[in-house]
Amino acid sequence: MEFAYLGPRGTFTEAALRRLPAAKTATATPMSSIPEVLDAVRRGEVDAGFVPIENSQEGTVTVTVDELVGGDPLVIAGEIVLPVTMVLASHKAPDAIATVASHPHALAQTRGYLRRELPNAVVHQALSTAQAAQRVADGEFDAAVCAPFTAEAVGLPVQAFNIGDNPSAVTRFVHVVRPAAPPEPTGNDITSLVVYIEHDQVGALLNVLTELAIRGINLTRIESRPTGEALGRYAFFLDCTGHLADARMGEALMGLRRICADVRYLGSYPRDNADRPVQPPQGLSDAAFSDAAAWLDSLRGTGNA
Ligand SMILES: O=C(O)C(=O)C[C@]1(C(=O)O)C=C[C@@H](O)C=C1
Numbered sequence: 001m002e003f004a005y006l007g008p009r010g011t012f013t014e015a016a017l018r019r020l021p022a023a024k025t026a027t028a029t030p031m032s033s034i035p036e037v038l039d040a041v042r043r044g045e046v047d048a049g050f051v052p053i054e055n056s057q058e059g060t061v062t063v064t065v066d067e068l069v070g071g072d073p074l075v076i077a078g079e080i081v082l083p084v085t086m087v088l089a090s091h092k093a094p095d096a097i098a099t100v101a102s103h104p105h106a107l108a109q110t111r112g113y114l115r116r117e118l119p120n121a122v123v124h125q126a127l128s129t130a131q132a133a134q135r136v137a138d139g140e141f142d143a144a145v146c147a148p149f150t151a152e153a154v155g156l157p158v159q160a161f162n163i164g165d166n167p168s169a170v171t172r173f174v175h176v177v178r179p180a181a182p183p184e185p186t187g188n189d190i191t192s193l194v195v196y197i198e199h200d201q202v203g204a205l206l207n208v209l210t211e212l213a214i215r216g217i218n219l220t221r222i223e224s225r226p227t228g229e230a231l232g233r234y235a236f237f238l239d240c241t242g243h244l245a246d247a248r249m250g251e252a253l254m255g256l257r258r259i260c261a262d263v264r265y266l267g268s269y270p271r272d273n274a275d276r277p278v279q280p281p282q283g284l285s286d287a288a289f290s291d292a293a294a295w296l297d298s299l300r301g302t303g304n305a
Contacts, residue, residue: 001026003175004040005050008032010130010150016082016173017050023175032127034063041176042072049074054172055084057165058108060223064174068266069194069225069235075267076192077183078175083168086110088117088160089133089151090143097121097159101132102145105171110145112165118143130154175269182268185243188277190220192266193238195256196227205236211255212240215248216284241278244268247289248280 003023006013007030014030017023029046031037037049053064068074086106090097094117101124107114114123121143126132129146130153136144137154144156151158197204212219221239242249244265256263271277280288 001048002046003028003048003050004031004037004046005029006031006034006037006052006128008128008130008134010133010147010153011128012082012084012147012171013050013052013128013173014130015147015149016052016080016171019080019082020050020078020175022048022078023050032131034061035067038064038067038071038074038176041074041178044178047177048077049176050173051176052105052171053079053174054221055105055109055169056171057169058105061105062225065223065225065237068176068192069237069264070228073179073264074176075179075182075265076174076269077177077180077267078269079190079272080173080175081170081272082173084109084164084171085148085162085167086129086145086164087148087151087158088113088143088163089136089146089154089156090159091136091157092142092159094118094159097142099124099141100143100145101126101135101141103127103129103132106132106145109165109169110163113160113163114145117160117163172272182244183270185245185268186270188271188273189241189243189268190271191240191242191244191249191268193240193253193256194264194266195236195238195260196262196264197234197236198261199233207259208236208256211259212238212252215252215255216281217242217248217252218278241271242268242280246280247286248284251289 034051041049052061100121132144133146133150133154218241223237224234227233
């Protein structure tokens with residue numbers, strides 16, 4: 001099993017990949033951008049990819065979502081949620097720092113600290129926190145915002161710990177594969193979808209949400225992304241609690257298929273979350289669905305009941 005991940009070595013992505021059960025015995029190859037990781041999966045050069053998708057403070061990693069919404073189909077087979085603790089890594093004391101570099105998400109998560117403590121420093125974007133740290137070690141910039149383990153790996157002293165504006169910030173990473181059957185249901189799963197609605201139709205999004213709500217499907221995230229066709233053309237990226245194998249999820253997917261211009265299934269996978277699973281409401285369990293199906297069969301005279 002071979003994984004590609006957003007590198008270089010020392011990124012938060014690599015730290016999260018080490019926690020993924022499916023990657024325990026896998027080889028892991030760092031790549032320099034998210035599209036490179038996903039294209040290596042699409043081309044079959046690796047078995048799987050691992051990339052960030054969402055941060056609790058800064059929101060979506062749009063490159064990842066746009067690749068999943070619009071590129072050749074891929075599916076998500078797993079997720080890891082990792083606390084992201086940032087440090088200021090530099091050989092210089094904070095008052096001597098003129099330039100600071102990091103990944104745009106890490107810069108956004110430390111915006112308050114940087115404005116308060118380094119108001120005159122020029123901020124530069126890097127491809128990842130680890131690349132920023134390496135460029136500081138190489139003398140290109142004065143300071144990097146990165147993980148404590150990254151600073152240590154490149155031999156940079158830490159000038160300030162825990163500089164994130166929100167100390168409980170987490171980033172969610174996804175394990176991505178070519179279209180394949182999902183892992184077995186665990187009772188606490190997410191199904192990701194992209195729905196393309198008919199344009200200029202009153203209530204189109206409400207109709208999508210209704211198909212989910214009446215089957216007791218809970219949304220943990222909804223995101224609209226431009227399709228690129230024209231202004232006002234959006235696709236909706238949905239994370240729903242439940243698994244493709246659940247009767248209510250199957251019914252909801254069929255409902256969406258009937259009313260949407262297109263539906264892209266992006267995988268069902270175990271949720272990395274300590275919260276209790278969202279239970280199906282009364283009358284929407286798999287048992288309730290099979291009971292109702294048996295009843296209908298009996299009315300039609302087609303069942304065994
Ligand atoms: O630069 C890294 O270390 C990454 O793994 C990328 C990334 C991101 O894209 O959000 C991951 C976690 C942090 O939120 C900041 C950066």
